[in-house]
Amino acid sequence: MSSSSAFDGVDPEIRALRASSFGGQAAAYAEERPGYPDAALLWALEPVSGRVPLRVLDLGAGTGKLTEALLRHVADVVAVEPDAAMLAQLRHRLPGVRALAGTAERIPLEDGSVDAILVGQALHWFDLDRAVPEMARVLAPGGVLAGLWNLDDDRVPWVKGLKEAAASTVSFKQWRRGSIPLEGPHFRVVEHAEFAHGQRRTAESMAATIATHSHVLTLSEAERAELLARVLDYLRSTPETAHGEFELPITTVTVRALLG
Numbered sequence: 001m002s003s004s005s006a007f008d009g010v011d012p013e014i015r016a017l018r019a020s021s022f023g024g025q026a027a028a029y030a031e032e033r034p035g036y037p038d039a040a041l042l043w044a045l046e047p048v049s050g051r052v053p054l055r056v057l058d059l060g061a062g063t064g065k066l067t068e069a070l071l072r073h074v075a076d077v078v079a080v081e082p083d084a085a086m087l088a089q090l091r092h093r094l095p096g097v098r099a100l101a102g103t104a105e106r107i108p109l110e111d112g113s114v115d116a117i118l119v120g121q122a123l124h125w126f127d128l129d130r131a132v133p134e135m136a137r138v139l140a141p142g143g144v145l146a147g148l149w150n151l152d153d154d155r156v157p158w159v160k161g162l163k164e165a166a167a168s169t170v171s172f173k174q175w176r177r178g179s180i181p182l183e184g185p186h187f188r189v190v191e192h193a194e195f196a197h198g199q200r201r202t203a204e205s206m207a208a209t210i211a212t213h214s215h216v217l218t219l220s221e222a223e224r225a226e227l228l229a230r231v232l233d234y235l236r237s238t239p240e241t242a243h244g245e246f247e248l249p250i251t252t253v254t255v256r257a258l259l260g
């Protein structure tokens with residue numbers, strides 16, 4: 001297993017910069033990013049769903065998008081997040097949740113203390129060589145690790161066009177589906193599933209969402225302004241998105257792995 005295998009050919013400095021960029025727009029992130037569909041969470045948790053109590057860790061929790069979705073199904077959720085601004089948003093929005101500063105490579109929890117670890121849009125930022133054994137350490141026997149990604153569905157032509165309009169100088173393929181290497185001495189039975197999802201957007205709120213993406217956050221101010229103007233032009237001149245609200249089609253790609 002190699003820590004770079006989800007990002008072959010990507011400059012590690014750009015990757016590190018992008019991984020730590022989200023706090024710069026933490027409030028906008030909380031406002032604009034989509035949540036997660038229940039079907040994806042339930043599928044991810046299915047291998048441990050009979051456990052009482054069911055203890056779940058939201059790792060790389062950001063502003064708490066996935067935490068909030070988990071709370072619809074699970075009472076015992078702990079959130080861990082390294083970025084102080086993202087963590088502050090999470091604590092503000094979900095004051096009742098236990099929320100800790102920490103990373104996937106150094107999780108501030110006891111051995112075997114959770115039944116499931118769910119990771120929203122963040123597994124690809126982890127140093128897997130260190131994070132995989134660390135995640136295995138905090139899971140109880142038979143526990144499950146799941147990664148979820150909300151991907152704009154670019155099988156739809158106007159979404160493909162939007163992605164092209166929003167490409168930046170630090171864009172890279174976010175991950176090749178199925179390329180996060182979880183199989184190994186710690187995890188077995190790795191399974192994938194996809195769930196249809198969506199988000200109501202306008203041209204303006206869609207541009208605001210794109211402004212919270214790491215390939216935009218890490219640009220210079222001038223480059224960012226140019227990219228967002230290009231995106232707005234595209235959305236305002238594309239029939240599907242030019243007139244008020246539209247539905248952004250999203251596929252929630254989910255992978256789950258059982259502790260061996």
Ligand SMILES: C[S@@+](CC[C@H](N)C(=O)[O-])C[C@H]1O[C@@H](n2cnc3c(N)ncnc32)[C@H](O)[C@@H]1O
Binds near residue numbers: 063119
């Ligand atoms: C795209 S955001 C996703 C946030 C949240 N999970 C969600 O679904 O909205 C990626 C998050 O991963 C966090 N992150 C980056 N590197 C990390 C690491 N090594 N360990 C834990 N979290 C990390 C970032 O600080 C950021 O909050």
